[in-house]
């Protein structure tokens with residue numbers, strides 16, 4: 170067990186005062202705008218799911234790229250159908266066009282058999298569906314009342330013209346955007362390189378040889394949460410309370426990370442070495458503790474250009490701080506570098522009452538259910554910040570504003586776990 174070194178304690182610069190939740194978000198918002206832009210790489214479009222588009226993209230070609238038949242049927246020029254006043258007219262059938270053909274120009278006075286998706290012969294201006302006509306002895310019999318210029322034709326560029334804006338920079342790509350890119354025959358797409366997040370847990374209790382060994386929860390928890398958001402996560406567990414071990418691992422991961430997360434070791438115990446080690450490495454402290462519950466010890470440091478989220482060790486506090494601070498920061502870092510998305514994304518009524526948390530902002534696990542047009546939040550009981558069971562039963566976190574008592578039926582704000 171290591172104790173605080175008096176010299177280190179003496180040299181330490183006074184940490185900024187505890188901030189409230191909103192102030193912490195403002196500091197993080199300001200920080201994210203100062204960070205260097207991520208590098209860009211090109212990936213095959215079929216590997217672009219979940220990646221962040223680095224540049225805006227315009228249509229290279231109109232869609233459809235030509236006039237296309239929307240039906241299996243017959244193409245002709247309306248002007249060639251004589252309106253005799255009779256119920257049917259006839260026109261001889263000549264050509265046959267399928268999707269993939271580059272048809273010869275339309276032969277005036279004839280109709281061409283055409284299949285759905287085929288390019289219209291130049292000069293044809295109408296397609297009639299196969300089931301609406303009769304073909305006898307090479308003649309097409311149709312009702313003149315059934316035809317009109319442009320009927321059953323997908324016009325060139327009717328969906329979008331060449332040069333139309335398709336995607337904006339910083340969009341997160343998924344199947345919808347991949348379909349659009351592929352429709353333009355785009356094979357490589359410029360995306361931001363994934364954010365590299367280093368995650369460090371520490372504590373002698375995580376050594377398998379410890380007399381009272383404990384399961385290390387936070388690095389797998391954070392790995393899963395952040396990987397799902399598209400980050401590349403590198404985790405290390407320091408299974409000791411040694412400052413030297415911690416310093417070596419923090420230095421190593423700070424070198425190779427855009428963002429660093431530590432968990433545990435930030436309270437006032439004799440083995441809480443994270444903050445002294447950060448200071449020894451020359452990190453500056455952007456705030457020390459936040460008026461939230463749980464998660465009060467959460468401290469934000471910066472080591473060179475690397476933001477360091479020093480999260481409390483209790484797994485529940487780690488999870489909540491990661492949800493309400495790290496994920497919005499990561500998203501802003503990866504996507505737009507602007508102010509962090511505000512927490513409440515879902516509004517609904519509380520089915521429970523909760524006392525005020527004085528001047529702290531509270532986050533409690535809840536289920537979210539639909540009742541008519543409204544969402545109803547129900548409390549998932551938990552004993553405290555070391556609990557993990559409550560999260561697997563909850564859909565999200567409900568925010569309890571400072572000084573506010575929640576009573577049944579109150580209009581509240583929550584966020585779903587997977588939605589940020």
Ligand SMILES: Nc1nc2c(c(=O)[nH]1)N[C@H]1C(S)=C(S)[C@@H](COP(=O)(O)OP(=O)(O)OC[C@H]3O[C@@H](n4cnc5c(N)ncnc54)[C@H](O)[C@@H]3O)O[C@H]1N2
Pocket residue numbers: 370371372374383384385386387388432433434435436437438441464465466480481482483484486554555
């Ligand atoms: N005298 C005071 N004691 C504590 C205070 C305080 O204000 N004064 N704050 C309490 C609060 S709130 C929290 S939260 C914790 C935060 O402490 P640390 O961040 O230093 O965390 P540790 O002491 O290292 O660990 C706390 C607890 O969590 C377990 N833990 C830590 N890391 C992990 C991990 N990666 N996986 C699973 N479990 C982990 C650890 O074993 C401890 O049980 O301090 C309170 N104390």
Ligand code: MOO
Pocket residue numbers: 461462463464465466481483486554555
């Ligand atoms: O607030 Mo601590 O973060 O209780 O667990």
